[in-house]
Amino acid sequence: MRTLSNRTAGFTDSVIRRMTRISAKYNAVNLSQGFPDFEPPKEITDRLAEVAKEGPHQYAVTWGAQNFREALAKKQEHFSGMSVDPNSEIVVTCGSTEAMMAAMMSVTNPGDKVVIFSPFYENYGADTILSGAEPIYVPLNPPEFHFDPEVLEDAFRQGAKALILCNPSNPCGKVFTREELELIASLAIKYDTYVITDEVYEHIIYEPYKHTYLATLPGMRERTIECSSLSKTYSITGWRLGYVIAPPEIIDRVKKVHDFLTVGAAAPLMEAAVVGLNFPDSYYADLQAHYTHMKNLFVDGLKNIGLNFTDPQGAYYVLVDISEFGYKCDLEFCEDLARKVGVGAVPGSSFFKEDVNHLVRLHFAKKDETLNEALDRLSEIRKKMVK
Numbered sequence: 001m002r003t004l005s006n007r008t009a010g011f012t013d014s015v016i017r018r019m020t021r022i023s024a025k026y027n028a029v030n031l032s033q034g035f036p037d038f039e040p041p042k043e044i045t046d047r048l049a050e051v052a053k054e055g056p057h058q059y060a061v062t063w064g065a066q067n068f069r070e071a072l073a074k075k076q077e078h079f080s081g082m083s084v085d086p087n088s089e090i091v092v093t094c095g096s097t098e099a100m101m102a103a104m105m106s107v108t109n110p111g112d113k114v115v116i117f118s119p120f121y122e123n124y125g126a127d128t129i130l131s132g133a134e135p136i137y138v139p140l141n142p143p144e145f146h147f148d149p150e151v152l153e154d155a156f157r158q159g160a161k162a163l164i165l166c167n168p169s170n171p172c173g174k175v176f177t178r179e180e181l182e183l184i185a186s187l188a189i190k191y192d193t194y195v196i197t198d199e200v201y202e203h204i205i206y207e208p209y210k211h212t213y214l215a216t217l218p219g220m221r222e223r224t225i226e227c228s229s230l231s232k233t234y235s236i237t238g239w240r241l242g243y244v245i246a247p248p249e250i251i252d253r254v255k256k257v258h259d260f261l262t263v264g265a266a267a268p269l270m271e272a273a274v275v276g277l278n279f280p281d282s283y284y285a286d287l288q289a290h291y292t293h294m295k296n297l298f299v300d301g302l303k304n305i306g307l308n309f310t311d312p313q314g315a316y317y318v319l320v321d322i323s324e325f326g327y328k329c330d331l332e333f334c335e336d337l338a339r340k341v342g343v344g345a346v347p348g349s350s351f352f353k354e355d356v357n358h359l360v361r362l363h364f365a366k367k368d369e370t371l372n373e374a375l376d377r378l379s380e381i382r383k384k385m386v387k
């Protein structure tokens with residue numbers, strides 16, 4: 001048989017999704033893959049039931065149903081203060097996952113360099129490989145996850161075509177400050193670089209932190225390709241609804257890439273989700289309050305157990321320091337944690353370019369009873385995990 005593609009030969013299966021399978025095998029409380037175990041808003045699922053009868057059931061316009069784009073433009077304008085033309089500045093995609101891939105393929109040529117902060121969301125490595133680009137990693141240094149401006153400028157100096165910015169960050173929970181974003185913006189302008197943002201956690205932020213949309217900074221609108229999705233904001237990760245917002249010349253290209261990748265997002269799901277996009281401000285305040293409650297419950301529990309961890313500013317993950325357990329390999333630690341303690345976690349090494357083996361990621365987008373059960377099990381961690 002002829003060999004399969006060189007480009008994808010190095011792909012392993014996603015560590016995150018592998019940990020979900022391992023969690024299921026050991027009946028562990030799965031805090032690895034980031035999705036809620038609570039229901040989406042009832043208004044959205046009720047509307048889905050109506051749409052099941054009424055339709056639409058056929059292809060929508062490939063770049064997204066008109067009413068969805070209009071509702072999305074209005075919502076994004078409301079939160080960012082930046083005007084968005086629903087006809088020329090939005091492409092609706094199958095999740096932010098496709099949005100990022102379409103953005104990368106629209107911007108980069110094989111061999112182009114792309115700056116990625118480390119730790120990073122797992123998919124960015126694959127996005128660069130599939131689009132033929134070469135990553136340049138810039139460390140976000142724990143425990144504060146600050147970056148060194150000199151190191152960042154060095155990366156830009158290597159001729160980077162784009163930078164990927166995950167804000168708020170998965171896995172480290174960092175919310176980039178306005179000053180940090182201004183610095184990134186000044187470098188992007190100086191070196192004529194695009195910025196592809198992944199803002200799926202834009203509405204999951206903890207006081208006193210605030211989300212700043214990079215595209216709203218002076219000079220950034222024309223070079224920012226904003227990717228985000230409805231997955232986290234409306235607890236509908238399985239609906240696969242995401243989007244790209246960018247200036248018309250870029251969106252024109254993204255539309256074409258998206259058309260050939262997937263044709264379009266699911267028409268009935270777009271129709272039902274419009275209800276969510278039209279929610280009043282109180283929905284987002286309640287969402288923030290709910291996540292603040294889950295975060296407090298979880299981090300207080302971890303504190304009581306005496307574990308060291310990063311307290312996130314946004315998103316819904318904590319990185320727990322496992323140095324005390326004496327494992328050389330964090331994957332082995334996670335397998336043991338699922339088997340012996342009954343909690344599913346993701347090895348931190350899958351998020352870092354640097355050799356980091358002492359962190360594991362847990363998420364807390366779960367019902368109180370799930371989090372309490374996980375904390376109960378984790379309270380035995382020192383008894384069960386000593387090597």
Ligand SMILES: Cc1ncc(COP(=O)(O)O)c(C=O)c1O
Pocket residue numbers: 034094095096097098121166169170198200228229230231237240241242
């Ligand atoms: C940073 C980040 N980007 C993208 C995604 C995937 O988003 P979507 O469901 O919209 O494809 C996730 C999911 O966990 C994520 O954490």
